[in-house]
Amino acid sequence: MNLAVRDIRHNAGRFVFTTVGIGLLLMVVMGMGGIYRGLIHEATLLVNRIGADLWVVQGSTRGPFAEVSRLPGNLEDRVRAVPGVAKARRFVSHTVQREHQGKPLRIVMQGLSWPEDRGEWIPLISGRMLNQAHFEMIADVSLGLALGEKVHLGQDAYEVVGLTRGMVGSSGDGLGFFTVSDAQRIQFDTPGEAVRIERAARRERLAKTDIGRLQPVLLDRANGTSQSIPALAKPQVSAVLVTLAAGASAADVRANLAAWPDVTVYTTQEQRDLLVSGMVDKARRQLGLFRVLLLIISTVIIALIIYTLTLDKVRDIALLKLIGARNHVIGGLILQQSLIMGAAGYGIAWWLGRYAFPRFPRLVVIENEDLVSLAFIVLGISTLASVLGIWKALRVEPNTVLAA
Amino acid sequence: MSTPAVEVSHLRKVYGSGHTEVVAIRDATLSIARGEVVGMLGPSGSGKSTILTAIALINPPTSGQISINGTAVLDGPKELVNLRAFRRQHLGFVFQKANLIPFLTALENVQVALEVNDVPSRKARARAMELLDYLDVGARANNLPVALSGGEQQRVAVARALANEPSLILADEPTAALDSQRGRQVMELFAKVAHERNAGVIVVTHDHRTLDVFDRILEVEDGMIKERPLSQPASNS
Ligand SMILES: Nc1ncnc2c1ncn2[C@@H]1O[C@H](COP(=O)(O)OP(=O)(O)OP(=O)(O)O)[C@@H](O)[C@H]1O
Ligand SMILES: [Mg+2]
Numbered sequence: 186m187n188l189a190v191r192d193i194r195h196n197a198g199r200f201v202f203t204t205v206g207i208g209l210l211l212m213v214v215m216g217m218g219g220i221y222r223g224l225i226h227e228a229t230l231l232v233n234r235i236g237a238d239l240w241v242v243q244g245s246t247r248g249p250f251a252e253v254s255r256l257p258g259n260l261e262d263r264v265r266a267v268p269g270v271a272k273a274r275r276f277v278s279h280t281v282q283r284e285h286q287g288k289p290l291r292i293v294m295q296g297l298s299w300p301e302d303r304g305e306w307i308p309l310i311s312g313r314m315l316n317q318a319h320f321e322m323i324a325d326v327s328l329g330l331a332l333g334e335k336v337h338l339g340q341d342a343y344e345v346v347g348l349t350r351g352m353v354g355s356s357g358d359g360l361g362f363f364t365v366s367d368a369q370r371i372q373f374d375t376p377g378e379a380v381r382i383e384r385a386a387r388r389e390r391l392a393k394t395d396i397g398r399l400q401p402v403l404l405d406r407a408n409g410t411s412q413s414i415p416a417l418a419k420p421q422v423s424a425v426l427v428t429l430a431a432g433a434s435a436a437d438v439r440a441n442l443a444a445w446p447d448v449t450v451y452t453t454q455e456q457r458d459l460l461v462s463g464m465v466d467k468a469r470r471q472l473g474l475f476r477v478l479l480l481i482i483s484t485v486i487i488a489l490i491i492y493t494l495t496l497d498k499v500r501d502i503a504l505l506k507l508i509g510a511r512n513h514v515i516g517g518l519i520l521q522q523s524l525i526m527g528a529a530g531y532g533i534a535w536w537l538g539r540y541a542f543p544r545f546p547r548l549v550v551i552e553n554e555d556l557v558s559l560a561f562i563v564l565g566i567s568t569l570a571s572v573l574g575i576w577k578a579l580r581v582e583p584n585t586v587l588a589a
Numbered sequence: 590m591s592t593p594a595v596e597v598s599h600l601r602k603v604y605g606s607g608h609t610e611v612v613a614i615r616d617a618t619l620s621i622a623r624g625e626v627v628g629m630l631g632p633s634g635s636g637k638s639t640i641l642t643a644i645a646l647i648n649p650p651t652s653g654q655i656s657i658n659g660t661a662v663l664d665g666p667k668e669l670v671n672l673r674a675f676r677r678q679h680l681g682f683v684f685q686k687a688n689l690i691p692f693l694t695a696l697e698n699v700q701v702a703l704e705v706n707d708v709p710s711r712k713a714r715a716r717a718m719e720l721l722d723y724l725d726v727g728a729r730a731n732n733l734p735v736a737l738s739g740g741e742q743q744r745v746a747v748a749r750a751l752a753n754e755p756s757l758i759l760a761d762e763p764t765a766a767l768d769s770q771r772g773r774q775v776m777e778l779f780a781k782v783a784h785e786r787n788a789g790v791i792v793v794t795h796d797h798r799t800l801d802v803f804d805r806i807l808e809v810e811d812g813m814i815k816e817r818p819l820s821q822p823a824s825n826s
Contacts, residue, residue: 186700186710188693195692195733501690507647508749509677510705583673584647586684587638587761 188514189521196494203490204526208533210483211563215534216542217472217479218555223548224468228355228460231295232453236306237274237426238435240451241442247449249278249423250355250456251463256422256448261298264425267441269433274298276424277368280358285336292328292361293354296368296422304347304362312347318364323347325359339374343367355464357547365422384408480566483530487570491523495574502578503585512579519574527567531560592659594623594757594789595644600653602639602812613639614650615812621805623658623756626783626790628800630817631809637793638761640809644791645682645759646672658756677706681750681788683760688746689734695721695745696730702752720748724778740771747778751786758782760792769798776802 193200228250240249241256241264248254264273277296282289297304297315304314304323312332315321322343324330335342343363352360363371387407391397397404427442429435435452442450451459495502502515535556542549602614613636621627631637642648644655649666656662657679662670689698696717703713721727724744729737737745743763750758760779764772776792776799783790783804792803800806806817 186697186704186713188701191697192692501692504688504690505701505705506673507645507676507682508702508705509673509675510701511673514705582647584642587642 187521188518189525192494192498192518193522193525196497199490199494200526203486204529205533207483207486207526207530208537210479210486211530211534211559212537212541214476214479214483215538215551215555215559216545216549217476218559219538219542219549219551220545220547221465221469221472222550222552222555224355224465225461226550227353227357227548228465229457230352231278231354231360232456232460234306234308234352235276235426236428237276237453238429239427239439239442240276240453240456241273241425241427241448242423242451244445244447244449247459247463249276251459254423256425258422260422260448261425263445264427264442267438269430269438269441270427271430271433272301272428274302274426274428275365275422276426277365277372278354278423279368279372280354280356281338281372283338285330290328290336291356291358292324293356293358294368294371295360295362296365297362298426299364299366307347307349307352307362309347310350312345314347315362315364316346319367320344321346321363322367323349323362325349325352325361327351327353327359328361338371341367341370351548353548355460480562484566484570487523487526487530487567488573491519491526491571491574492577494522495519495577498578499581500586502581503583506581506583507586515578516575519578520568520571523567523571523574524564527563527570531563591623593620593656594625594658595791596620596654596656597640597644598654600640600643600655601651602636602643602648603651612812614643617653617809617812617814619807619814621757621789621791623789624783624787625804626780626792626802628803628806629791629793629809630795630797630800630806635809636812637809640814641759641761641791641793644757645680646676678753679756681753681755681758683743683746683750683758683763685762685765689742689749691734694731694733695726695737695741698734698745699749699752702749706753717748717752720751721745724748738771739767740774743767743771743775744778747775747782751782751788754786755788758788758790760790762793762795764794764796764799769796772796773799773802780804 241260242248243254243256246252246254258275261273261275264270275296275298278293280291280293282291284290299315299318307314307323309323310326312323315323320341320343322336322345324345326348330336330345332345332348334345336345349360354360384407388404391403391407427438429438439450442448505515538551542551598618600614600617604611604613617640629637629641639648643650646662649663652665654661654664657675660670662672662675690701693701696714699717699720700713703716704710708716718727718730721730724747726741726744726748729741734742758779764775767775779790779792780802782788806819807814808817
């Protein structure tokens with residue numbers, strides 16, 4: 186006969202109420218672990234999917250994700266000349282926040298190196314990859330755009346030709362794929378007024394210097410296209426992605442590139458590590474702290490309710506001692522109640538999580554190993570929580586039965 | 590002559606110390622045989638409960654010896670055996686109230702006494718059912734204590750006290766919460782149990798109308814015990 190279960194049945198209301206509360210707390214603990222996994226997943230998603238062997242970025246930076254990296258657009262051609270390199274692609278990545286149909290639209294823009302890269306590697310759920318050099322985009326469903334929809338960005342409208350699911354940047358915002366030149370056009374869209382003002386400024390400077398007066402051709406240059414005005418020059422790219430030729434040694438190619446003083450080279454694994462150790466680390470520590478606090482709160486709640494249930498049973502415990510029940514029977518009664526509460530709370534957390542986690546604004550990834558380790562933690566805190574009640578129960582004197 | 594169910598000699602119990610000192614038992618000596626049902630009378634505060642709880646091994650005396658079923662168990666406050674194990678094997682208890690565990694059914698309340706004494710669950714259940722039938726409450730076996738009348742609750746408590754075939758059953762005012770007719774039925778039950786199950790039974794009571802069920806009557810006054818002849822009418826209270 187199990188005394189713990191019978192007592193719980195007798196106090197069902199209180200027990201169920203508390204257990205649901207514990208379940209919600211554990212669900213949040215579980216969810217926070219899942220959010221951490223999700224952060225890593227999202228942060229490394231692009232690096233994992235884009236299929237580059239080496240990342241060439243600005244010298245002594247840890248870009249292009251962890252910090253800003255700027256490289257001249259023609260670096261691509263230099264890289265291509267290195268033996269062992271099969272393909273080199275320009276990579277442009279930046280986040281824009283614009284307005285679309287009256288609502289803010291945050292896009293993590295990825296520039297694809299048209300025409301070498303049309304987005305063949307992007308897993309589409311519908312639509313197609315890019316077919317022309319301009320005015321097409323592939324959008325993640327999290328951006329809320331529909332196939333065929335036209336989005337005004339800068340001076341042009343871009344048509345959504347393909348859709349992805351779950352392709353988001355490390356901030357959780359959806360990715361949008363454009364050709365590199367479109368991506369740059371959107372980000373660095375220069376209004377005519379800026380061009381005119383810069384031209385006027387150049388002319389003024391030249392007029393004030395001897396060389397400007399002696400070399401009228403310079404004045405012509407100052408009146409040229411915006412592309413040729415250094416302050417408005419075509420922006421640079423974030424990185425160059427290298428695909429190795431079959432049989433080429435990554436170490437050799439890397440050694441060659443590393444000898445250039447203006448770039449730094451990372452492998453895909455190193456890019457992943459940069460993201461996880463740098464950008465996600467603070468979030469991990471923050472979430473870890475919350476998890477620990479919530480576990481402590483859960484322990485305190487279980488301990489208090491088990492202690493109260495024990496206080497309510499003092500006379501029954503005294504009676505059990507009077508009729509000769511051993512300490513392990515009485516301690517076991519309380520420990521079992523605590524474990525049942527922990528286990529039921531865990532079950533509720535797991536069950537609720539299945540419905541709640543997909544509705545969280547950030548991706549929640551629940552791994553089996555996390556479920557197992559949380560189960561052990563709950564076992565531990567339930568045991569710990571029973572200590573107070575057991576301590577009380579073991580101190581009950583059998584003659585308490587007689588107290589009025 | 591067979592071993593007495595309980596023997597108490599020169600028992601003394603003092604509560605507190607200094608200003609608050611109360612001598613609850615001055616010098617009590619008694620002996621009760623198995624199969625004997627003994628009533629214990631006395632005015633309030635005379636020390637009846639103190640004597641009973643001392644024999645129940647839950648309230649150690651200041652001095653004096655207690656032997657149960659031939660085994661010396663207490664010498665003053667000194668424990669000569671494991672008291673809890675000894676209670677489990679040799680003693681049964683019935684009290685005025687708080688007798689039953691509220692979250693267990695009548696049957697389970699009896700069963701638990703057997704299970705704490707290592708009787709396997711199934712056997713304990715069968716034996717508990719037998720005892721409830723023996724005490725005429727078998728029909729209420731699956732009810733929780735709240736659903737039972739006071740008299741039924743006391744019968745279940747008696748069944749539990751009998752569960753491990755104790756040599757001694759102790760009852761402190763078991764009928765105080767019952768009307769006189771039901772009180773009498775419970776008292777008769779104790780006599781029946783003592784005689785049929787060969788247990789010594791001590792019942793503390795204030796009810797003078799049921800004294801005829803006892804084989805002997807002990808009167809406690811001012812912490813002392815004296816035997817009262819059965820024929821003599823009540824002296825006081
Ligand atoms: N725990 C205690 N601490 C101090 N004094 C106590 C304690 N228990 C009982 N006493 C005192 O010991 C004396 C005997 O008490 P006891 O309970 O044995 O009397 P009783 O005969 O059972 O009385 P009643 O008929 O009212 O139940 C009383 O004076 C009582 O106040
Ligand atoms: Mg009393």
